[in-house]
Amino acid sequence: MHAILASLTGRALGVSALLYLGFVAALFVASKWLPGRIYDGAPLPDGTRLKYKLNGLQLYLLLAAVCAVGSALKWFSLAILVIHFWALLVVANIWAFSLTAILYIKGKRAGAKLEPGILGVVKDAFMGTEVNPSFLGVDLKMFAYRPSLMGLGVLNWAFAAAQYQALGHLTGRMWLYQIFFFIYLTNYFQFEHGMLYTWDIIAEKFGWMLVWGDYVLVPFFYCLCGWYLVDNVEPLPAYTAAALIVLFSVGFWLFRGSNDQKHRYKVDPQAKIWGKPPETVGGRLLVSGFWGIGRKLNYTGELMVYFAWTMTTGFVSFVPFILPLWLACLFPHRAWRDEQRCHAKYGALWEEYCRRARFRMIPFIY
Numbered sequence: 596m597h598a599i600l601a602s603l604t605g606r607a608l609g610v611s612a613l614l615y616l617g618f619v620a621a622l623f624v625a626s627k628w629l630p631g632r633i634y635d636g637a638p639l640p641d642g643t644r645l646k647y648k649l650n651g652l653q654l655y656l657l658l659a660a661v662c663a664v665g666s667a668l669k670w671f672s673l674a675i676l677v678i679h680f681w682a683l684l685v686v687a688n689i690w691a692f693s694l695t696a697i698l699y700i701k702g703k704r705a706g707a708k709l710e711p712g713i714l715g716v717v718k719d720a721f722m723g724t725e726v727n728p729s730f731l732g733v734d735l736k737m738f739a740y741r742p743s744l745m746g747l748g749v750l751n752w753a754f755a756a757a758q759y760q761a762l763g764h765l766t767g768r769m770w771l772y773q774i775f776f777f778i779y780l781t782n783y784f785q786f787e788h789g790m791l792y793t794w795d796i797i798a799e800k801f802g803w804m805l806v807w808g809d810y811v812l813v814p815f816f817y818c819l820c821g822w823y824l825v826d827n828v829e830p831l832p833a834y835t836a837a838a839l840i841v842l843f844s845v846g847f848w849l850f851r852g853s854n855d856q857k858h859r860y861k862v863d864p865q866a867k868i869w870g871k872p873p874e875t876v877g878g879r880l881l882v883s884g885f886w887g888i889g890r891k892l893n894y895t896g897e898l899m900v901y902f903a904w905t906m907t908t909g910f911v912s913f914v915p916f917i918l919p920l921w922l923a924c925l926f927p928h929r930a931w932r933d934e935q936r937c938h939a940k941y942g943a944l945w946e947e948y949c950r951r952a953r954f955r956m957i958p959f960i961y
């Protein structure tokens with residue numbers, strides 16, 4: 596704790612503010628001006644659809660290329676981000692709270708329905724005042740996933756840079772961790788259009804809860820393993836590496852496969868699932884593919900992916916496991932909330948679906 600506080604010097608905070616805000620601004624400019632395919636959003640309550648330019652994949656690969664080339668040619672070292680980690684965290688928090696205030700004022704000016712009193716202000720700032728706030732034509736909620744996940748990616752690379760600086764090479768554990776994460780993040784941006792149909796984008800207002808989650812929690816907490824890999828020179832046995840690759844691959848197949856099946860079904864209700872026309876309940880709920888085996892296998896798969904990369908740290912500490920264990924608590928709660936919503940929306944069809952797909956996340960157990 597003392598070391599953390601000692602690292603928060605005025606200079607460190609200044610450098611971190613430049614790095615952090617420069618990064619967010621550069622991503623915003625690139626999101627706005629880099630070319631990208633235009634997608635329709637989900638229908639709004641008035642039946643219209645917003646347009647989204649989605650160029651996240653190009654942007655992420657460009658960022659990876661810049662970081663790789665810049666590091667290889669020694670133009671900069673990403674290790675500076677590890678040195679300034681805590682100062683960056685402070686800056687990110689200040690930014691998240693400031694953005695929340697800006698969004699609140701923006702919503703108020705736009706005529707959003709607000710709760711009265713001081714508690715009302717806190718509630719509205721926390722939950723948000725607008726569903727789709729935008730700036731210069733960029734949807735701020737969709738944009739926030741970029742600094743969030745690209746920031747997470749850069750922080751992960753920074754841990755690799757710090758290890759390279761200290762050891763002169765990367766360990767097998769670090770390589771595996773980086774590869775797993777790179778696949779996961781690249782795939783996210785490849786499937787960025789799928790986010791347009793998620794609950795957060797369709798229905799949640801953009802307030803502190805999502806702002807802080809995107810700008811602080813995800814980049815700074817989800818890279819937790821990095822701290823436990825930098826100094827870990829314990830060799831990774833081949834059989835452990837093979838087991839982790841299997842766990843990651845199966846988890847990824849479940850996670851990506853189920854999300855993809857649902858997305859394809861929503862976009863085209865006739866789209867084949869595992870080579871056959873889709874089976875549905877009442878033409879509205881998919882019962883084919885993964886969705887006939889479990890109602891939330893996408894959560895199960897993602898959890899396996901998280902455990903796979905966490906286990907690259909070995910069992911040197913319990914701390915890196917806090918992340919997948921936290922998700923293991925969050926997902927059942929989220930599944931329960933989502934099912935309440937689906938029950939209210941689909942009524943008897945949802946009950947019929949639950950009879951056909953009896954399990955949520957683990958067949959025959961849960």
Ligand code: NDP
Nearest residue numbers: 793794854857879880881882886893894897929933937940
């Ligand atoms: P889902 O992708 O499971 O979406 C739930 C919605 O899908 C439901 O509200 C319903 O919406 C629709 N739906 C549910 N069952 C069916 C069915 N059988 N047929 C057709 N539609 C169905 O959940 P999330 O949006 O919570 O998660 C999206 C992804 O994000 C997941 O892969 C999850 O793992 C990941 N995630 C990751 C987190 C992290 O921190 N790493 C945190 C949260 C999520 P509708 O009204 O449209 O029918």
